Each structure stands twice: as C-alpha cells, then as structure tokens.
Amino acid sequence: GESVGLHLPTLSVQEGDNSIINCAYSNSASDYFIWYKQESGKGPQFIIDIRSNMDKRQGQRVTVLLNKTVKHLSLQIAATQPGDSAVYFCAEKQGNTPLVFGKGTRLSVIA
Amino acid sequence: GAVVSQHPSWVICKSGTSVKIECRSLDFQATTMFWYRQFPKQSLMLMATSNEGSKATYEQGVEKDKFLINHASLTLSTLTVTSAHPEDSSFYICSAVSRLSPSPLHFGNGTRLTVT
Numbered sequence: 001g002e003s004v005g006l007h008l009p010t011l012s013v014q015e016g017d018n019s020i021i022n023c024a025y026s027n028s029a030s031d032y033f034i035w036y037k038q039e040s041g042k043g044p045q046f047i048i049d050i051r052s053n054m055d056k057r058q059g060q061r062v063t064v065l066l067n068k069t070v071k072h073l074s075l076q077i078a079a080t081q082p083g084d085s086a087v088y089f090c091a092e093k094q095g096n097t098p099l100v101f102g103k104g105t106r107l108s109v110i111a
Numbered sequence: 112g113a114v115v116s117q118h119p120s121w122v123i124c125k126s127g128t129s130v131k132i133e134c135r136s137l138d139f140q141a142t143t144m145f146w147y148r149q150f151p152k153q154s155l156m157l158m159a160t161s162n163e164g165s166k167a168t169y170e171q172g173v174e175k176d177k178f179l180i181n182h183a184s185l186t187l188s189t190l191t192v193t194s195a196h197p198e199d200s201s202f203y204i205c206s207a208v209s210r211l212s213p214s215p216l217h218f219g220n221g222t223r224l225t226v227t
Binding site (some may be wrong): 008034037041042043044045046049089091098099100101102103104 | 115117145152153154155156157160204206214215216217218219220221223
C-alpha cells in the first residue's frame with residue numbers, strides 16, 4: 001500500500017565513507033528485489049538487483065544484501081561521493097506482479 | 112540501451128482541462144508499461160498496468176475514467192488525466208518491461224503536472 005509520511009528518513013555520511021541504506025520489505029513471497037536511485041525531478045535509476053535465491057550481490061561500488069529470514073534488504077555504497085546524494089528506494093516483486101516500492105531514504109553526502 | 116522516454120517533462124494546465132502524457136520505449140519493445148504517481152517526499156505508487164493491445168489494469172482507488180491509459184503499440188503508452196483538478200498535481204512516472212528481458216524495470220524521467 002501507499003506509504004504516507006511527512007519526511008523521508010535521512011542518512012548523512014561524510015564523503016569517502018561507506019553508506020548503508022536499509023529496507024524492510026513486506027512480502028515474504030517476493031522473489032526479486034531492486035535498488036533504485038532517484039535524483040530530484042527525475043525518474044528512478046536502476047542501481048542493482050538481486051533474486052531471492054541469493055543473499056549477496058556486488059556491483060561497482062555497491063553491494064546488496066538480502067536477509068529473507070527477517071525480510072531485510074540493504075544497499076552498501078563504498079567510498080560515498082557527492083554524486084551519490086539522492087533518494088534511494090528498494091523495490092520488491094513477486095513473479096509477474098508489479099514492482100512495489102519501499103518508503104525511500106534520502107542520502108546526503110557531506111563534502 | 113533500455114531507454115524510456117517521457118513527454119512532456121513538465122506541464123501546467125488549468126483545472127477542468129485534460130492532459131496527455133506519453134511514455135515511449137526508445138530501443139526496445141515493451142509488452143508491459145506501468146504508470147506510477149509520486150507525491151512530494153513520498154514513494155512511488157502504482158496506478159495501473161498497461162499491456163499492449165489490451166485494457167489497462169488499475170490499482171484499487173485509481174479511477175479508470177479519470178486516468179485514461181492507451182497502449183497502442185509495443186513502444187508507446189499514453190496516460191490522459193481528464194478533467195484535471197489541483198489534487199491531481201503530482202509527478203507521474205512510467206516504466207517499461209522489455210519483451211526480451213523482463214528485468215529490471217526501466218523508468219522514464221517523469222512528468223511534473225501542476226493543475227492551477
């Protein structure tokens with residue numbers, strides 16, 4: 001369902017540090033998960049995905065971890081840069097059903 | 112590859128008028144396109160699923176007569192907001208699924224609709 005909130009959770013990190021963004025998903029039957037980055041005024045940009053038969057997947061500077069036991073997904077960004085500042089959404093999907101987005105976290109990188 | 116284009120990127124219209132938003136898959140064929148709406152500081156909310164050549168499937172609470180969706184070809188879907196009201200002001204985003212590669216979902220850059 002739709003998440004309603006006045007403020008997005010915000011994570012502030014120092015440039016060069018690692019960032020960890022967490023997401024609790026709702027459907028235990030979801031079998032596909034994606035992290036998206038959304039900059040102001042733009043559509044979501046694909047970062048990395050993972051299927052439920054995996055618990056970790058690495059990309060360039062990013063790692064996604066999946067813990068199905070507690071329905072938890074995390075995105076790790078190594079050596080965070082100012083260009084990483086954005087809102088990050090996790091999304092889940094079960095089979096052919098539409099993608100469902102989480103609430104989002106704003107990442108603010110301090111130079 | 113896998114580019115989704117939305118047009119217009121922003122539009123201002125008067126209350127009571129209709130606005131059409133286009134979503135195109137530029138370099139792939141999209142069997143399915145999705146329309147999302149996003150209010151400020153909130154997440155994306157799915158409005159409807161559009162399959163080429165068939166009627167769209169609307170999510171609960173989304174008025175199909177108000178938000179008309181047409182998916183006439185494998186590269187184009189349109190969303191028409193009819194008789195727009197100020198509360199329809201929002202960021203509308205489309206996404207498309209490639210016929211050849213269903214994952215991941217690719218998104219357009221959104222359309223900012225302001226109804227005055």
